[in-house]
Amino acid sequence: MRAKPTLTFNGFSMHPLDALKNTAVLFEAGYLLATSNNHEYCEIGDTIVALATDYAFEVKNAIFYSRQDIAPEKQPEYMVNLSTQREACGLTTTELARLLDLDEEIILQWESGEYEPTISMLIPLANVLGCDPMWLLTGAYKQNQEEA
Structure with missing residues (x-):
């Protein structure tokens, strides 16, 4: 190939x-x-x-x-983490958008890497997905946080 x-x-x-x-x-x-x-x-x-x-x-x-x-090797970590965590929560992009009071297109743009979540959306996004905001951005866990 x-x-x-x-x-x-x-x-x-x-x-x-x-x-x-x-x-x-x-x-x-x-x-x-x-x-x-x-x-x-x-x-x-x-x-x-x-x-x-x-x-x-x-x-x-x-x-x-x-x-x-x-x-793919250039995609920011959050794109992989966002999609993975959303799916792990059993949410569709439509459901996540509804919970965050956003258009689904915004979620799709975040997951595709077309746009990044704004800093003001990071905490609400992490709260809805039940994860640490820093993990969502970087994939790194806090010392006292166990990897799922």
């Missing part, structure tokens, strides 16, 4: 989570160089900022227009 080709932009990963980190670093480095008193550094900084802008634009297009799936 052949591995799925990894999309890149000038060697940078097009995966949204990687792209967020990469663009932040590129913008920061570009800004530091662009504000330098050295003319050559300023030019390099401007070039890096332009690259970061183009990169962010390409990633945005990849996300919004091609709806690429997030590779």
Whole structure:
């Protein structure tokens, strides 16, 4: 079985989570160089900022227009935990949405990785699912909490 080709932009990963980190670093480095008193550094900084802008634009297009799936190895832990815990509680996405007073589409987007639960929803979500909020996010258990 052949591995799925990894999309890149000038060697940078097009995966949204990687792209967020990469663009932040590129913008920061570009800004530091662009504000330098050295003319050559300023030019390099401007070039890096332009690259970061183009990169962010390409990633945005990849996300919004091609709806690429997030590779399973890149999926945040909460997506796996949310779906697993919801199923362990015997809840459907519709039932979980009703209990949280949300549209089912939001639950589906969380589980697919399209969007993340907001921090304000984390405690209510964990309470409904009967689990620790940190486990829901990271999969890590507290020392005094036993793994199910």
